[in-house]
Amino acid sequence: MTHHADGEVLDEYLVSARSLAEYRAMFHLSDEDLTGRKILDCPGGAASFAAEASALGAEVTAIDPIYAAAPEELAARATPETERAVAWAHKHAERYRWDWYGGTAEHAAIRRGAAARFADDVRTTPHRYLAGALPSLPCPDDAFDLALSSHLLFSYADRLDADFHLAALVELSRVSTVEARVYPLLDYTGAPLDDLVDHLRTELHDKGIETSLCRTGYEFHHGADTMLTLHAAA
Ligand SMILES: C[S@@+](CC[C@H](N)C(=O)[O-])C[C@H]1O[C@@H](n2cnc3c(N)ncnc32)[C@H](O)[C@@H]1O
Structure with missing residues (x-):
């Protein structure tokens, strides 16, 4: 792919730092989802989910290259x-949309707070x-009850093809006994990927994984x- 120098293409993956509050909202996580559960966060990036959810009683493993x-x-x-x-x-x-955060300053403060929490926890x-x-x-x-995957799949569909997505989703399903949850379903420019989502859901269904x-x-x-959401086999 072509990487432009004008800042319109992300040459490298952002290592972003979302907070537990953002994970709760993105993934519809309830207290029950978190308490005493074994949870995978992949990619973990610099998110504070592992640190914060562990403090609430979840057993979190974050995986990232x-x-x-x-x-x-x-x-x-x-x-x-x-x-x-x-x-x-x-x-x-x-x-x-900035309403969930309140504005750009609040967004930056949440991300900086999450990065600091991650930095402390990883040490x-x-x-x-x-x-x-x-x-x-x-x-x-x-290995886990629940697998969460935020802002890698779909987000980076400019460099990760449909076969990669399918293999990654099957892998998330393999390691989770209850569910795997993935968000968002758009790429990092905000372009919808409905055809890719439909294709993957059909392929997963054919492999016995309901979504x-x-x-x-x-x-x-x-x-x-x-x-x-990828559901475990009944
Ligand atoms: C935008 S961050 C998302 C981090 C976190 N989930 C969040 O929402 O804040 C993307 C992460 O994906 C990681 N990554 C890149 N390729 C990967 C792969 N094949 N498997 C797992 N993680 C990968 C990058 O290192 C980076 O930390």
Whole structure:
């Protein structure tokens, strides 16, 4: 693919830092979903979900290829990466709805807070953060109750093709006993990917994995109000 120098294409994955509040909203997470559950967060990025949900009693493992780096390096990178992600969103402010946050300043404050929490947690509890990458996770079958995947699949459909998406979704299903939840279903420019979503749902159905679409209470990119759920076999 062509990477433009004008800042319109993200050359590298953003390592973003969403908070538990954002994960709760994106993934419709209830207290019951969190308490005492084994949860996978992949990609974990610099999100504070693992730290915050663990404090509430969930047993969270975050997986991301960046976790091959030392905890000190991950902690040091969290702030500049968050500033890159915040700058990207603010530069393209018209693509987003800001009402959930209250405004751009509040959005930046939430992300900076999440990055700081991640940096602290990765230093003090490094065992929660496992190096690995979709579509082949370093986990046995059924290792988790719930798998969450935010802002990799669909978001980066410019470089991840349909076969990658299918293999990654099958993998998330393999490691979760109850559900895998994926959000958003748009790419990072906010373009809808309905054909890709339909194709993947058909392929998953043919493999015996049932899926559903569910409205979320969260919409950052305009129109990003839907979560894909993969259900465990009955
Ligand atoms: C935009 S961040 C999302 C982080 C977090 N889920 C959030 O919403 O804040 C995307 C992450 O995907 C990671 N990533 C890239 N390729 C991956 C792969 N094949 N498997 C898992 N994670 C990957 C990147 O390292 C980056 O941290």
